[in-house]
Amino acid sequence: MCEALKKNYQLCEEIGRGKFGTISRCFHSISGDFFACKIIDKRSLADATDRECLENEPKIMTLLTPHPNIVKLFDIFENDDFLCMVMELCEPFTLYDMIIQRTLSEHQAALLMKQLLEALSQCHKLGIVHRDIKPENLLFDGRNNLKMADFGSAVWLPEGRSVKGVVGTPYYVAPEVLMGWEYNEKVDVWSAGVILYIMLAGVPPFYGESAAEIFEAVLRGNLRFPTRIFRTVSPAAKDLVRKMVCRDLSRRLSAEQALRHPWILNEGKAMQ
Numbered sequence: 606m607c608e609a610l611k612k613n614y615q616l617c618e619e620i621g622r623g624k625f626g627t628i629s630r631c632f633h634s635i636s637g638d639f640f641a642c643k644i645i646d647k648r649s650l651a652d653a654t655d656r657e658c659l660e661n662e663p664k665i666m667t668l669l670t671p672h673p674n675i676v677k678l679f680d681i682f683e684n685d686d687f688l689c690m691v692m693e694l695c696e697p698f699t700l701y702d703m704i705i706q707r708t709l710s711e712h713q714a715a716l717l718m719k720q721l722l723e724a725l726s727q728c729h730k731l732g733i734v735h736r737d738i739k740p741e742n743l744l745f746d747g748r749n750n751l752k753m754a755d756f757g758s759a760v761w762l763p764e765g766r767s768v769k770g771v772v773g774t775p776y777y778v779a780p781e782v783l784m785g786w787e788y789n790e791k792v793d794v795w796s797a798g799v800i801l802y803i804m805l806a807g808v809p810p811f812y813g814e815s816a817a818e819i820f821e822a823v824l825r826g827n828l829r830f831p832t833r834i835f836r837t838v839s840p841a842a843k844d845l846v847r848k849m850v851c852r853d854l855s856r857r858l859s860a861e862q863a864l865r866h867p868w869i870l871n872e873g874k875a876m877q
Contacts (some may be wrong), residue, residue, distance in 0.1 A: 607682035610689045625757050645688045662756045665733055674724035676754045679819045695752055699738035704804055711842055714804040715873025719802055720751040721797055725860035729790040732762050736772045738796035775819040780852055783820050791857050798849025805842060806834045826852045841868040
């Protein structure tokens with residue numbers, strides 16, 4: 606553990622676990638405020654890719670911290686064995702917790718998707734690809750603003766460059782990742798489109814009993830809108846999903862383009 610962290614913060618209970626470490630609530634006695642502290646044991650990192658992600662995460666979060674829909678980073682402590690990041694403390698529920706309880710109205714889904722796309726647009730302008738967009742990584746602050754979290758798989762890409770490597774979560778990962786092709790920031794748009802589908806339908810567009818079956822369904826890419834589920838969903842909402850969950854990269858929208866889609870601009874309300 607970082608001794609400098611203990612001098613500045615009092616660690617409280619564990620509140621979560623990420624890919625590389627634990628997250629605990631912590632208290633700053635001088636300000637009287639509570640924060641979230643992500644503690645990563647460097648000794649547990651298996652390979653060079655993991656170590657690179659570890660080095661990137663605090664740098665990426667520092668770049669993104671001013672954005673209102675991205676979890677803010679306040680402090681970093683590091684020694685030979687541990688990296689500790691003190692971050693904004695969010696509410697104890699995620700978008701995943703919300704959508705397993707109920708499907709959302711189009712208005713609710715559009716407001717949430719707009720915030721997610723705003724965060725992604727900022728990431729992509731800075732050349733940052735999150736690579737693990739999923740409901741569990743979308744938190745909320747005390748005013749119900751959506752907050753993108755967990756940049757443990759993120760990578761920085763210079764303009765016009767691409768990256769390889771299978772990273773992500775089965776339901777949400779884009780087909781070009783699974784194919785082993787080089788890919789760019791549009792993998793995040795695919796994942797966001799899958800989340801939009803789930804918010805509207807209550808079920809994922811690609812399903813299987815195992816990770817392998819899910820991957821096969823993603824690779825087939827047969828995007829359907831069953832009438833019994835989508836009977837009341839507007840054509841505009843389905844149009845946006847189609848343009849985000851699109852196998853053809855040249856036709857898949859960017860985050861900035863998705864923000865300008867009429868359904869987002871109209872906040873999911875009935876089109877006149």
